[in-house]
Amino acid sequence: MISDPEAEAIFRQEADALTESLQSGLLTLKAAPEDAAVVAQVFRDLHTLKGTGAMFGFGRMAEFIHDFETAFEAVRDGRATVDADLIRVSLRAHDIIIDMLAGDDPDPAVEADVLAALHRVQDPTGAPALMAATPAPDAGGEGLRVSFTLPEDLLDIGGNPAALIAELTALGEGDPALSVCFEDLPPLAEMDPARLYLRWQVTLTGDVSAQDVEDVFLFHSDRMDLRIEPLGTPKAAPATPAPNTVHKTAARGTQKTPQTRVEDHIRVPATRLDGIMDQVGEMVIAEARLSALAAETGDEALADVAETITRLTAGLRDQAMALRMTPLSTITGRFHRLAHDLAESTGKPFDLQIVGEETELDKSLIEKLAEPLMHILRNAVDHGLETPEGRAAAGKPERGLVVIEARHSGADILIGISDDGRGLNPDMIRERAIENGLISATDQLSRDHLLSLILEPGFSTATQVTELSGRGIGTDVVNTMVRSMRGQVMIDTEEGQGTRFILRLPLTLAIVDGLLVQVGPERYVIPLAAVSAIQDMPLGLDFGDSVAKVLPVRGELVSVLSLRRTFGIDVPPAKHPKMILVQSGEGHVGISVDRIIRVEQTVVKQLSPLHRDVQAFGGASVQPDGQIALILDVAALGHMHGRRAIRPSVEVSV
Missing domain, CATH: 1.20.5 (Single alpha-helices involved in coiled-coils or other helix-helix interfaces)
Incomplete structure (x- = not known):
């Protein structure tokens, strides 16, 4: 295919972006079939993917895309319409392109079925070729009149106008007639010597086809104005092309001065x-x-x-x-596709809304976030949403609703995935947890703890195993992945109204502002964004053999964890210990420490693979004096002493 590794990497990146844009455009057309701008975008994506694929050795893929592109050319020209059948078969065609890019040969029967379906969708009469009824102006040997402008920034991207014109004029027989139109030139004071403003007109004689001309401008056609007319056609005004005229126009932009040029971008490896x-x-x-x-x-x-x-x-x-x-939008395109497939496979029509796609977070988190979000989306549809009959019986709209919402919260990101389905039944969760041995029948659990049991390995409320759920791995995978990102999963539900999963994630995994604390000879870092307050511990309070106490703080009962007892630090307690109040879920928990040292920028160093199962820490940092301070995983600590605080053996102090 491609011999140059660097060129292959660039092609793969461009192809990934184009296929993602193609899928997004198809799903947008499903909701807005009359949107001509989206139709044009889909056509451009296909045209560019076909051209670059052919150039880099994906000839079979280019041939397949040609028929795909032809269907949308008919839509773009108004000779066909977008409907559910076209979107369905187009998504199947998109998947075949993905397979071809991966080097996999699609099933010939499936490929033939998709191509036939594309033809049938646009030509129910069964014509042998989709576009046979409207031939392009291939000139029958007389010749063509070609008028065109080139992209204004062609020189910036390494294009060569002289080479393009030479390639075009070489198509005809004899000496071509070449003329230049200067009427689009801006005033001299506003002219940028690096911009292209001219319009060219070339007369080609002999056996030249419109496709030959289009191939010359293959990589620029979506950003230029190209008009092709048979020589026998009288010249028409620019606004009213003659019949059988190929007229491809792209927005040239209004930038005429260097001050309004689009900001330059550089592609840099991650x-x-x-x-x-x-x-x-x-x-x-x-x-x-x-x-x-x-x-x-x-x-x-x-x-x-x-x-x-x-x-x-x-x-x-x-x-x-x-x-x-x-931005989160770099991964949300696949959610729309998943929603489309889920609606068809489950028979549950629903709308997917995504709010806050512009919310930004660390790229290392984005790469890991897609899979847990897709797990939750599957569960929301399979477990949460009722069937159309069930929704009608509950007095709900026929179409369900799933909302993914992202927003900043201090130095954290909150991502919520909610549905308007049946909600979770706490009694059923308790029964299943007892059956699976996760709890005993005598355990007294808070509502939040009870709901969190669905995140445990092997837990499932599904009555049968399906392609989507019932194997007890979905929510466990979500919890494991989010914890690996130093995040936390929270659950809120109302029976009969719906369920909401909330993922709290740090904005970055690289450098954070931290509160450096000390317990005995050991130092720890608490992420400053999680800290709500700092206060003195009650005088004379003794944890004894307990790891946690429950204390009244600011009008609420807060479970306070002793780091000394948690980590087995065997030194006398400090005379004046401090309590760090941190956010955990929708409430607070306290952490008892001996001393607060300072606030500092903390460079997060990942722990070794040998410590991957240590849940209390999210990493380590190197101090200015060379010592190591472990970074506390506040969510994990909150989960630990949140459980202990509800056990009857824990003493409650008020």
Whole structure:
């Protein structure tokens, strides 16, 4: 296929973007079949994918896309309409393209069925070719008159106007007639020498087809104005092309001056961004050591330099973090496709709404987030939404509703996935948990703890195993993946009204602001975004042999965890311990520590594979003095002492 690894990587990236855009466009047309702009987008995606595929050795794929493209050319030209059948077969064709890009040969019978379906959708009479009724102006040997403008930024992307014109004029017989129109030139003061403003007209004689001309401009046709007329056709005004005229026009934009040019972009491998982030992390550590050294020596000149380095490092950190931020919209396209397939496979029509697609988070999180969200979406449809008959009996609209919503919450991201289905039955969850041995019949559980049992391995409320659920792996996978991202899964439900899963995730996994605390000789970092308050522990409070106590804090009973007891630190307790109140789920939990040291920028270092099952920590950081401080996983700690606090053996102090 492609011999140059760098060229192959670029082609793969472009192909992924085009197929994602194609799928998104098809799903948009399902809801808005009359949207001409989306039809044009689908056609452009197909045309570009066909051209680049052919250039990089995917000849069979290009041939397949040609028939696919032909169907949407008919839609674009108004000779066919978009309906449910066309969307259905187009999505199947999209999947075949994905297989071909992966190097897999599709089943010939499936491929033939899809192509036949594309023809049948557009030509119910069974004509042998979809476009046979409207031939292109291939000129029958007389010749063609070609009028065109080129993309204004052709020089910026490495294009060669002279080479394109030479290739075009070589198609005809004899000397072609070439003329230039200057009427689109802007005033001299507004002219950018790097822009193209001219319109060319070329007369080609002999046996030249419109397809030959289009092939010359294959990679620019969606961004230029191209008009092709048989020589026998009288010249028409630009606004009213003559019959049988190929007239392809793309928006040329209104930018005429350098001041309004679109911002330039550079494609950079993700590994390079990761390398930059690693270096910035090391600079943050070095800057902290420099600041500590300046404070110890009392040297004013060194302190001034340290302050400057601190400011520059903070700016560099923010810029590097911005490079890593990616909008949620980069993965939401696949959710629309999944929703389409789920509605058809389950027989449950529903609408999917996505709110906050522009919300940005670290690219390393985006890459891991798609699978848990798809698990929850499947469960929402399979377990949550009722059948149309069930919704009618419950007095609900025939179509269900699933909403995915993302928003920032401090230094965290909250992603909610809610449905308007039947909701969860706590009594059924309790029965299944007892049957599976997760709890005993005598355990007294809070409502939140009871709901969280569906996240345990092997738990399922499905009465039978289907393609979508019933194997007890969906919510467990979600919980495991979210925990691996130092996140937390919360559940809210109302029987008969619906269920909402909430994923709380850190904005980034690279550098966070942390509260450095000490317990005995050990140091720990608590992510500052999770901290709600700091206060003194009650005088004389003794945890004894208990790991947690329940104390009244700000009008609510809060479970307080002793890190000393949790981690088995065998030293005398501090005289004046502190309590860090942190957000956990919809409430708070407390963490008892001996001393608060300072607030600092914390570079997160991942733990080794040997420590992957240690749930209390989300990583480690290197301190300015070279010591290691473990970063506490607040969600995991809240889960741990939230459970302990409801056990009868835990003493309650008020």
